[in-house]
Amino acid sequence: MSATAKKMKVGFIGLGIMGQSMAGHLLDAGHDLNVYNRTRSKAEDLIGRGAVWCDSPGKVAAASDVVITVVGYPRDVEEVYLGPAGIVAHAHEGALLIDMTTSSPDLARRIARAAVTRGMTALDAPVSGGDGGARTGTLTIMAGGSDEGFARARPLFEAMGTTIVHMGAAGAGQHTKMANQIAIASTMLAVSESLAYAEAAGLSLGQVLEVIGTGAASSFLLNGLGPKMVAADYSPGFFVHHFVKDMSIALAECERLGLDLPGLALARRLYQRLVDGGYGEEGTQALYRVYTQLMGVSDAV
Template sequence: MSMATEKKTVGFIGLGIMGLSMAGHILDGGHDLVVFNRTKSKADDLLAKGATWAASPGEVAAVSDIVITIVGYPKDVEEVYLGNGGIVECARPGTILIDMTTSSPELATRIARLAEARGLAALDAPVSGGDVGAKAGNLAIMVGGDEKAYRAAMPIFDLMGGKIVNMGPAGAGQHTKMANQIAIASTMLAVGESLSYAAAAGLDQTALIEVIGTGAAGSFLLNGLGPKMVSGDYAPGFFVHHFVKDLNIALAEAARMRLDLPGLGLAKSLYDKLVADGFGEEGTQALYRLYTQLAEA
């Protein structure tokens, strides 16, 4: 850590596929790390490296300069921030609260308003890049909220992310993530359909990805997840059931803004089927299962 980077006590709540790696980068960056997770065993490696355990989100908040959360659903975000004994109630004035969960823009603005009333600053800062980006520390981080708090948190963001942008006031980070997920949703359909077409035409799918992946069709999803589709590797980098949660938020926000997004609606219906078929714990590339089922029918 450079002399210019002030050592902070950073609280981290949510040690899942993404959070565990993100928290590890903060600890490796020389900051004091205080953690909470519903399943304590997921914190074992961090605790062995010097992190401190707290018994609740409120206990994390009470001792931290910056509190970061990356939990499951908007209801979880609301509970850890606004519940009795939660983060907003227990944090000391001047603390910066950063929710990195993909959640509701409306909830982000509500948390920011209630936090400000207690002398706190709250940022919504969802991320994109999956487990690969989390492990590499080069996530895209989309921030909404107070510019001063954003600048103060930048040394911590830098440990976890590559491209970090303040997109506007509270809620703007979540709106940006919704735009991100909408782009992913239809692209996942396109990749699945492209590979399904290639298989039906008798093409080598791996060779197909290698050639079209260097042209205009190339993307992280085709080049990174396409080979996993082809090999039947559906291990989660990002859970299907979490993606469905995101698509529900995006559809609700689109309806509120009177937008008709047919690609988003179609993707949501197909991912719903994947969950109904029992594949919600797999990665988003498991959408290809539906195309292989159609081919076999």
């Protein structure tokens, strides 16, 4: 911790594929850390490094000045924050609450309003960068909420990420993450279809990636996940079922906004096919399975 940084009592709830690394960076930065996860075994490494285990989200909140959450679904976020045993009911006046889950913009606004009524401040601050960015502390963090809340949170964000932007009022972070996921959805379609075409044409997929990965088609997803598709390496950096959740949130927002995004709708439908086929725990590059294993002639889109 730098000489000018302030040591904080931080609570961290949700120690999954990204949360463990994110919480670890806060420990490394010198902050006191209180943790909770539905499966305690996922907290053992952090406890061994000095984190304090709490038996519920409410107990984390009561023991902390700042509470950070990275949980699964909007229903989990709502329960953890607004339930009777949750954060808002048990955090003390002046606490800063930061939800870093990808969740609903409307829910982010509701949490912010509930926090204000109890003298607290809430931010929605979803992230991009996957498990790799979480491990290396290079996440992109997009925050919504008050200027004062963002200023308080920034030293913590700097321990976890490198691109940190205040996007606007409550819900703006989640809206930005939806834009991010929409861009990923259609790009993953493009990468999968490109490789499916190359394979059908009898080309060397490795050579195809080498060539088009340096031209106008180059992208982080093509160059990062394309080789995994070719190698049939579908280990998760970000779960398929979580991506389906994100796209479903985005489509619900599109309906509210009167916006038709056919690429997003198609991507959600094809990713849902992976979930239905039992591949929801694989990484998003498993979309290539749809084109090589799961799509028949009658499925032409």
